[in-house]
Amino acid sequence: MFIRIVKMSFHEKHIPKFLENFDVMKEKIRGAEGNRFLELYQDKNNPCIFFTYSFWETEQDLENYRTSALFDEVWTFTKKLFNGKPEAWSVDKVVSLP
Template identity: 60%
Template sequence: MLVRIVKMGFDPLKTDTFLANFEAVKQHIRDFEGCMFLELYRDKQYPHIFFTYSYWKSEADLERYRHSALFKSVWAKTKPLFNTKPEAWSVDKLHSLK
C-alpha cells in the first residue's frame, strides 16, 4: 500500500472554489480503481492551506490515476487556484495505532 500526501496552498479568495470543486469530484477520486481511502484536511492557522491524504493499492494505481482523464480534469480546475507550488509525498505506512 502507498500513502500519498499532497500539500496545496491557494489564493485565499479562491478557497471556496477549490472546496466546491473537491466536493464535486471527491467520490470519483475515491472510486478510482486502486484508491482505498481519501481525506481532505485544512490547516487551522492558515485556512488557505489544504492537504489530501490518500491510500493506494500500489504505485502503479496512483500513476494510472495521475495519467487519467479524471486527474487531468481535476488538475485543470485546481492548478489556477494555487498561490504556491503544491508539494507531494508518497510514503510507506510503518505504524498505525487506534
C-alpha cells in the first residue's frame, strides 16, 4: 500500500464549487478499486490551498483510477477552478505511531 498526496490551489471564488463537487464525488472516489482511505485538508495559512491524502493498494489501482471515467469527470471539473499548477506525490509510509 502507498499514499498519494495531491496539492491543489484554487481561486478563492471557486472554493465553494470545489467543496460542493468534492462532497458529491468523495464516496465514488473512495469506492474506486484499491482505494483504502481518502481525506481532504485545507491549509491553515492559505485557505486557497487544499490537499487530498489517499491510500492505494497498488500503483496499478491508482493508475486505473487515473484512466477511469470517474477521474475524468472529477478532474475535468476541478482543473478549471485552479489558480496554479497542481502537484502530486506518491509516497511510502516509513513510520507510523499509534
